[in-house]
Amino acid sequence: MEDRRLLDHVARIQAEWRRERPDVDVTPQGVIGRLHRLGGLLTEELTRVYGRYGLSEGEFDVLCALRRAGEPYERAPGELAVHTMVTTGAMTKRIDRLERAGLVTRRRSDDDQRGRIVALTGPGRELIDRAFTDHMRNERHLLDLLTPAEAETLEALLTAWLARVEQPRPSGGEDYRDQGAH
Structure with missing residues (x-):
């Protein structure tokens, strides 16, 4: 099994899906999941500045x-x-x-x-x-x-x-x- 400390959040989700649903290709989550997560984090950072004003x-x-x-x-x-x-x-x-x-x-x-x-x-x-x-x-x-x-x-x-x-x-x-x- 992969060392969980080396996996980011999305990789852990993919690993769980691969275990539970080996019949489904979860590779798109690698890009889409990270973009989604990054989008949320970026929005938090951007809205912090708007809030100052x-x-x-x-x-x-x-x-x-x-x-x-x-x-x-x-x-x-x-x-x-x-x-x-x-x-x-x-x-x-x-x-x-x-x-x-x-x-x-x-x-x-x-x-x-x-x-x-x-x-x-x-x-x-x-x-x-x-x-x-x-x-x-x-x-x-x-x-x-x-x-x-x-x-x-x-x-x-x-x-x-x-x-x-x-x-x-x-x-x-x-x-x-x-x-x-x-």
Whole structure:
């Protein structure tokens, strides 16, 4: 039997499944399980920085999307939802919270009086500029756990894999994204 001290969490799970279900190929867990675990750990590290600024991950995303828009730092709520990959209902809640905090304002669209525009306030811009600088410093710290060559290789692999996973699937066939995993 393998020395359990030499196995990481995912390898231990794989070993247990191999013992219990030798008929099932569990090698995908080696990649997927580690990515899932790493994703959770990275999210913890990233949200710690957002919390220093009184922001949730979603609120940080909204402020970043507004800041990236450039002068005058505004977007329609639907556009923000697309840029942050959430529903418009979830976006409304985030905007409400940011507006109460004085970080964004809402106004009617000049082009369409029914539409709304969300804009960064001066304090919102100052906050996101500080938070984003700290966020990038944190991401650099996390990425520096790899060598530059490892980071470059990982980025290329993840870019290729993500592009393939995000490709639309032909209708009518089973979509692996509809299946559970573990």
